């Protein structure tokens with residue numbers, strides 16, 4: 001019952017999107033919010049606070065959130081629409097088997113707090129009995145395989161996806177997993193905050209074991225065992241910076257070799273059969289060391305220890321869908337302690353998030369029917385084309401890329417598949433048996449449906465029409481294996497996209513997001529995937545050398561950024577995203593300069609167009625964040641904090657200094673220190 005089975009490609013990314021035509025600006029409202037600005041700040045010292053400083057002061061993080069920014073503002077609008085869709089589906093009594101009935105029943109099951117309170121942990125009893133029955137390692141393997149086939153994978157991560165090196169083939173992937181905290185470093189770091197987090201997690205385990213009523217006297221030794229096991233798994237896991245190298249996690253082998261060389265306590269030939277796969281030749285093992293450690297643990301630990309571990313993992317996954325006391329304990333650690341969220345959202349909102357997250361396209365199909373205009377798609381397509389043209393011209397002018405690589409780069413750019421709004425072909429939910437039953441069982445059913453869909457892909461041609469995000473999501477992505485850029489309907493709203501805004505505002509926001517996603521095809525990872533989506537370096541050694549020298553400037557620039565005195569941005573972890581922001585903004589600006597507003601640098605509502613472009617960029621990334629969430633994201637998020645996503649790229653751009661007439665200040669970089677990649 002992992003929350004979302006959405007298959008982000010290995011190199012999943014973030015983002016946004018739009019375009020506008022020339023409108024009569026004198027008759028419409030100004031898309032630029034002057035009241036967000038803090039003009040007491042010198043833009044050369046801190047452009048982010050100059051552009052949105054007042055917004056930051058006046059919009060603290062709400063108690064039910066860990067951060068608050070432009071993305072949340074859009075989500076807030078979407079929330080009302082989505083709640084309305086689910087509430088009306090829940091009372092409409094649609095025919096059984098229809099998608100609207102499925103999402104209505106799912107929502108109702110989550111809202112029925114009386115049943116959830118009455119039944120407590122009861123729906124999990126069959127699973128707890130299965131754990132109890134285990135006697136040896138063979139039983140452990142059998143149970144892991146059975147649960148995997150039900151969409152309830154544990155201990156490691158299993159998926160079927162495009163082979164990175166042969167993108168036309170689907171192949172099974174085995175990756176590290178099994179942890180209760182978001183990253184291995186939480187178990188390894190020796191600073192006070194990490195130690196405190198570990199002890200809080202252990203306290204949560206103690207409380208939950210007690211709530212389960214399964215542990216007689218003291219639950220602490222049980223919690224301690226789980227912590228020890230997870231620490232071993234963490235120490236054998238690969239760190240995030242290493243994982244950015246796609247080759248580091250690509251170890252193709254036969255199932256026989258996987259069994260013989262890495263994990264002789266598990267017969268993977270038998271396991272994958274139970275997973276529901278037909279005959280499998282090869283698989284890709286992400287982190288061989290992790291599986292070697294799991295193998296050792298299988299025999300070094302007692303079956304009793306494994307029972308304790310699985311009991312915890314089962315309840316941890318299920319807790320948000322059970323009675324109040326389990327929900328609260330889960331919230332206390334995962335939201336309050338880990339992310340600084342003070343109070344829970346309403347039940348309506350929490351259930352809505354689960355249903356729209358797990359049945360994304362069933363909800364999304366209704367969402368877009370009412371909330372997406374055909375002209376938005378047309379404008380987006382036009383804007384994408386303008387950005388492509390600008391990018392193509394810039395590639396020709398690059399001083400560091402060889403002529404032969406420029407030909408390939410242009411080919412890759414021309415071959416981008418562009419998806420906007422929503423899928424042409426919707427998921428078929430006819431085998432998804434959501435019904436009038438306990439909420440957690442519906443969550444499991446939705447997981448199982450996604451698992452079966454994933455398994456069915458094995459041995460079939462790659463479905464290029466598939467979407468990795470539901471249409472209502474406020475985000476966007478580039479997928480290197482399909483060489484595609486995708487902009488869901490959810491993000492095509494202000495402040496990212498606005499049919500009524502002038503071009504400067506639009507190009508500075510969604511334009512830069514389009515550019516950001518495009519640039520991912522050419523960043524330190526994108527250069528390793530060719531136009532067909534295969535993991536294959538398509539640059540010359542010399543190209544890569546010159547590119548690395550330029551990106552080293554970006555790494556050291558972001559390494560220097562700190563928050564709260566002791567929170568340092570990791571320049572290597574965020575490199576790909578920082579390159580994409582810098583490249584995306586430059587390409588969007590080039591494309592904007594080709595519009596009428598850009599050519600003449602028109603003054604709109606009293607502000608020159610070039611200033612509006614950069615102010616719009618800052619507006620897209622404005623946000624406040626709790627200290628806990630900031631500390632978590634800095635360890636796990638490949639994106640820099642909003643402040644540096646704003647100030648980092650612009651401080652490398654000549655046009656920025658020119659627009660605001662900046663000749664000195666904290667952000668000012670002399671020309672030779674400005675990173676220029678695209």
Ligand SMILES: [Zn+2]
Nearest residue numbers: 013014577580
């Ligand atoms: Zn990105």
